[in-house]
Amino acid sequence: MAERIHIDAARLEKDESFAADVAIVGSGAGGAVAAEILARAGLQVVLIEAGGYHTAKDFNGREGEAFRTLYWDAASRKTKDKAITLLQGRTVGGSTVVNWTASFRTPPETLAHWAEAFAVKETDAEHMAPWFEMVERRLSVAPWDVPPNANNAALGRGCERLGWHHGVVSRNVRDCWDLGYCGYGCPTNAKQSMLVTTIPAALDHGAILISHARAMTVETERDRVTHVECLALDSESLHPTGRKLRVHANHVIVAGGGINGPGLLLRSRLPDPHRRLGKRTFLHPVNALAGELPEKVLPFEGAPQSIYSDAFLWRDGVTGKAGYKLEVPPLFPVQAAIAIPLFGDVHATGMAALPHTHAILALMRDGFHPSFSGGRVLLQSDESPVLDYQTNAFHWEGFQHAYLSMAELSFAAGAKSVFPVHREARPYESWREAKRAIKEGLSMKPPRALAFSAHIMGGCAMSEDARLGVVDSFGRHHQIEGLSVFDGSLFPTSLGVNPQISIYALVARNAARLAEALAGHPVGFA
Amino acid sequence: MTPKAFAIICPFVRTALGLERPGKRTGGSGRGRGWKIAESRTPPENPGRRRFLKFGLAGTGLVFLAGLWRHAARAAQRAPAGFRFLTTQDRRIFAALAPRLLGEALPRDGRESRIAEILAAVDQLAAAMPPVMQADLRQLFDLLGFPPTRIALAGVWSGWETVSEQEVDAFLDRWSTSTFTLLQLAYAALHDLVMAAWYDSPHAWARVGYDGPPDIPDAVRKAV
Numbered sequence: 001m002a003e004r005i006h007i008d009a010a011r012l013e014k015d016e017s018f019a020a021d022v023a024i025v026g027s028g029a030g031g032a033v034a035a036e037i038l039a040r041a042g043l044q045v046v047l048i049e050a051g052g053y054h055t056a057k058d059f060n061g062r063e064g065e066a067f068r069t070l071y072w073d074a075a076s077r078k079t080k081d082k083a084i085t086l087l088q089g090r091t092v093g094g095s096t097v098v099n100w101t102a103s104f105r106t107p108p109e110t111l112a113h114w115a116e117a118f119a120v121k122e123t124d125a126e127h128m129a130p131w132f133e134m135v136e137r138r139l140s141v142a143p144w145d146v147p148p149n150a151n152n153a154a155l156g157r158g159c160e161r162l163g164w165h166h167g168v169v170s171r172n173v174r175d176c177w178d179l180g181y182c183g184y185g186c187p188t189n190a191k192q193s194m195l196v197t198t199i200p201a202a203l204d205h206g207a208i209l210i211s212h213a214r215a216m217t218v219e220t221e222r223d224r225v226t227h228v229e230c231l232a233l234d235s236e237s238l239h240p241t242g243r244k245l246r247v248h249a250n251h252v253i254v255a256g257g258g259i260n261g262p263g264l265l266l267r268s269r270l271p272d273p274h275r276r277l278g279k280r281t282f283l284h285p286v287n288a289l290a291g292e293l294p295e296k297v298l299p300f301e302g303a304p305q306s307i308y309s310d311a312f313l314w315r316d317g318v319t320g321k322a323g324y325k326l327e328v329p330p331l332f333p334v335q336a337a338i339a340i341p342l343f344g345d346v347h348a349t350g351m352a353a354l355p356h357t358h359a360i361l362a363l364m365r366d367g368f369h370p371s372f373s374g375g376r377v378l379l380q381s382d383e384s385p386v387l388d389y390q391t392n393a394f395h396w397e398g399f400q401h402a403y404l405s406m407a408e409l410s411f412a413a414g415a416k417s418v419f420p421v422h423r424e425a426r427p428y429e430s431w432r433e434a435k436r437a438i439k440e441g442l443s444m445k446p447p448r449a450l451a452f453s454a455h456i457m458g459g460c461a462m463s464e465d466a467r468l469g470v471v472d473s474f475g476r477h478h479q480i481e482g483l484s485v486f487d488g489s490l491f492p493t494s495l496g497v498n499p500q501i502s503i504y505a506l507v508a509r510n511a512a513r514l515a516e517a518l519a520g521h522p523v524g525f526a
Numbered sequence: 527m528t529p530k531a532f533a534i535i536c537p538f539v540r541t542a543l544g545l546e547r548p549g550k551r552t553g554g555s556g557r558g559r560g561w562k563i564a565e566s567r568t569p570p571e572n573p574g575r576r577r578f579l580k581f582g583l584a585g586t587g588l589v590f591l592a593g594l595w596r597h598a599a600r601a602a603q604r605a606p607a608g609f610r611f612l613t614t615q616d617r618r619i620f621a622a623l624a625p626r627l628l629g630e631a632l633p634r635d636g637r638e639s640r641i642a643e644i645l646a647a648v649d650q651l652a653a654a655m656p657p658v659m660q661a662d663l664r665q666l667f668d669l670l671g672f673p674p675t676r677i678a679l680a681g682v683w684s685g686w687e688t689v690s691e692q693e694v695d696a697f698l699d700r701w702s703t704s705t706f707t708l709l710q711l712a713y714a715a716l717h718d719l720v721m722a723a724w725y726d727s728p729h730a731w732a733r734v735g736y737d738g739p740p741d742i743p744d745a746v747r748k749a750v
Contacts, residue, residue: 055749061739064647064726068654076655076718082711179740187742189750196750238656300736333736337721341714343698348631348733351725355735380658423702423710447711 004203006053009232010212012243018208020046021518023228023249025215025264027051028094029503030487031255032194032202033135034511039205041515041523046208046247047199048230050260051091051237053211055195059185063334066184068236070098072260079375080388083446084285087454088257090237091185092211093195095257096500099454100182100304101171101191102327103141104497105132106505109318113368118492119465121473128505135504139172139192146178149302152328154293154358156307158413159326164311169327171303172500180302180330212237213245216383217268218252218483225252225482251518255487255507258456262377262489263385265460265470271479274467277460278377281387282367282494283453287399288329288339289406290359291415292427297358299331305498312362312405313496319369322398324362325496326405331359341423341450350419350427360409362402367458367493369394377459387456396444399451403442407434421450455499460489468492475510486510592665592672608646610653611660615671617645618686620720626694627720631733640729647723666712679709 007016021043024031031047039045054069067075070091077086089095108125115124135141148156148168159166176190189196203209213230214237220226232243254261262278270277309326316323329335331354340350367374375389403420408431410418417427418434422442428434442448462485463469466478475490477483486507488499495502515523605613612620624644625632632640652663669675676682680697682689701713724730731738 056747057744057749059747062726064651064722067722068651073656073659074651074654076659081707082714181739184739187739188746189748200750236654238654298735333725333730333734334722336734337725338718341702341717343627343629343702343717344695345629347627347721348629351631351734382658384656384658386658447707447714 001204002206004200004209005207006203006209006211008053008211009230009243009245010052010235010241012232012241012245015244015246017246017248018046018210020044020208020247020249022046022251022253022514023048023247024253024255024486025218025228026094026255026257026261026487027092027199027209028089028194028255028257028487029096029500030257030507031253032093032096032198033504033507034253034255034486034514035202035207036198036205037508037511037523038515038518039202039207041519041521043515043519044206044208045202046210046249047202048213048215048228048247049092049094049209049211050214050233050256051089051094051211052235053092053209054097054185056185056187056189059181059187061181061184061187063184063332066098067334070185080378080386081390081446083391084283084389084451084453086259086283086387086456087452088259088456092209093193093199095454096193097185097195098183099193099498099500100330101173102305102308102498103136103139103170103172103501106502107313107496109314110493110495113318114492118461118463118468120462120492121464123462123473123506128509131505131509132501135501135508136170139197139504140174141170141172141192141501143168143170144303144306146176146303146306148306149178149180149299150293150295150297151299151302151330151358152305152307154291154297154413155309155326155328155360155409158409158411159309159311161412162409164309164409166307166309166311169306169308171306176303178302180300180304182304183330183332210245210247214240215256215264218254218264218270219268220270220480220483223271223480225249225480228252249482251482251484251514254460254483254485254489257487258459258489259377259385259387261485261487262459263379266377266379266385267383270477270483272470273479276468276470279459280367280374280461280492281377281389281459281489282374282457282491283389284363284455284457284494285366285391285395285399286361286363286452286454287402287449288359288361288421288452289403289410289418290331290336290339290357290421291410291413291418292353292356293358293414294356294416295414296355298355299357299359300333304328304330312401313365315401322364322366322369322394322401323496324364324398324402326409327361327363327498329359329361331357339421339450340419341421358410358413358415360406361452362399362406363455363498364395364398364402365494365496366395367491374458391446391451399449400438400444403438403449404435407431407438423448423450455488455494457488457491457494457499460485461492462490463492474513475507484510484514592668592675605649609649611663612645612649612652613667613671615686616667619667619670620645620648622686622689622694623698623716624720624724626691626698627717628724631730632724633729640727643727643729644720644723647726648719651719651722663715666715
């Protein structure tokens with residue numbers, strides 16, 4: 001076992017350069033899985049991360065601190081029109097450190113659609129099954145066998161009474177204490193995020209981790225990668241310190257996630273003859289509803305997501321009207337206070353009801369319906385990336401449908417009143433009153449309905465056809481030698497499920513193939 | 527204010543909030559600390575620029591004036607000791623807004639210290655945002671602080687130190703229900719900052735039935 005090497009770029013006092021077989025930009029679900037597999041193959045890996053190296057001893061469960069230290073833009077990142085809030089991890093381990101552990105395989109319908117509509121090969125359910133099994137074993141994924149918390153139980157109860165589908169969520173945890181703080185960094189190391197699995201394993205196999213380093217450009221010579229140019233950032237990951245880092249590599253893997261990865265490639269001004277880069281970015285836009293139950297819910301306690309419903313996921317076929325997955329968000333004070341767009345005593349009254357409040361969210365499958373081709377990543381005047389994502393009638397029909405389903409579900413679960421998270425909404429005390437308000441009262445347009453996304457996907461879509469994608473079915477760039485994209489930005493559409501397992505499995509497959517090509521022998525996880 | 531007057535001011539606000547921003551930023555703490563590594567080889571895409579040229583010149587002037595005013599009244603406009611982003615003027619704005627945004631959630635007892643804590647937390651949060659977002663906040667706060675724009679855009683006639691509760695409520699009501707998306711978004715920015723600041727405080731928790739994070743033994747909380 002090698003001695004672990006972590007370089008905190010915030011502390012560098014001079015410019016540095018490194019030489020690697022493989023430079024990986026981003027240490028989240030994509031980059032960290034690739035790092036372990038490639039390091040195990042005996043390749044010299046350098047893993048570059050814009051965030052800091054925060055671990056369980058730093059995770060104190062405080063919302064504000066977690067937002068500032070573990071999320072991009074203090075959890076205030078937004079689409080260009082500021083209508084959708086985007087939650088993305090910015091820390092060693094990326095969003096896997098702050099996700100809510102929901103673990104679903106990519107739906108076979110989605111994989112089949114990719115093959116059919118986007119010329120993606122060898123990525124159907126049968127080809128992917130062994131990779132799903134491998135990552136599920138590696139990350140201890142199993143159905144949650146503890147009784148759900150009251151917040152999730154309400155979703156299950158409502159579905160039961162309405163005769164709607166519902167199921168138990170699988171989670172990537174070991175010896176979980178059922179605390180509920182997954183979104184602020186797991187304080188007990190129960191969550192099998194990249195922070196406690198693939199990253200330590202990669203470091204033990206000689207990978208070098210550089211934190212607080214922002215990859216600015218991937219440099220090329222005659223259409224072949226040469227190195228990555230990085231700026232060292234201060235300890236808050238905000239401002240460059242003035243120190244530069246250069247990582248020479250035979251192969252570069254872009255794994256900064258949606259928005260950041262396409263942003264890096266846009267800044268690099270690489271060939272993009274079919275103008276695909278940054279296009280087709282999808283979000284699983286989420287709208288939500290809260291309901292007040294007579295009994296205590298304590299929506300901040302216990303595993304945040306344990307029950308889900310696919311009653312509406314494919315409601316109009318794969319490419320029809322917006323389908324959505326119903327899940328539950330935890331409600332902590334800051335999150336809840338932001339989600340109630342009102343002010344004054346009426347806001348305070350809503351907050352006082354927090355212990356009795358349950359919540360539901362609808363995660364919309366975008367990217368399948370022909371009327372919407374996705375958002376687009378642009379560079380702002382300071383070269384930082386921003387997502388231009390403009391909702392259309394497809395979304396608004398879906399949001400309205402989802403508000404109705406969630407209101408009906410909440411009343412079926414026993415709610416005394418429901419509150420659609422919408423700027424024009426008030427609490428409604430009957431299903432009939434809620435139905436009328438949602439159908440006739442609440443305007444279905446941004447930013448009236450509060451929308452969120454924690455699943456930023458696409459922007460470097462895979463396809464065998466260079467006119468349809470930036471990379472091929474195994475993540476290799478169509479125009480540049482030695483460049484791969486290994487993260488959620490590969491997806492040609494959204495998924496219809498929380499993305500972590502899809503990213504792990506696809507990247508494990510792609511990285512194993514790359515490792516074999518670079519090292520000359522087959523490899524995998526231990 | 528009449529819809530027509532709003533329509534005239536709206537482009538100002540657009541520019542002010544950075545949705546259509548001039549190529550070069552005025553003021554803002556983000557200056558010179560951006561993402562640029564070198565001269566770009568091709569200009570970044572900026573679809574808003576053309577619309578800005580068409581409508582935004584007057585708006586830039588106003589933002590510029592508001593910025594100039596902030597710089598001119600130096601003593602009051604600098605971030606005071608211990609603050610990284612909020613100026614003295616910004617603090618007056620938030621000291622007036624916070625009690626009305628929070629309503630009865632803000633206890634009467636020890637109100638002054640609670641507001642001081644909220645201001646510190648708003649400052650901490652704003653300071654953690656990237657330069658582009660900080661520049662947007664800077665422009666919003668300057669427009670609220672500069673008396674002509676405070677009156678024209680927010681409809682607040684009194685200065686923030688003497689403003690009445692009714693006047694603040696009317697302002698929040700107007701912006702939160704405005705037909706202009708930009709004013710709604712500006713309301714949301716103020717709302718979210720104050721809510722995040724207050725509800726992250728242990729002083730806020732008892733009222734919402736939250737005990738705070740559990741104590742986890744250090745032996746468990748260790749790096750892997």
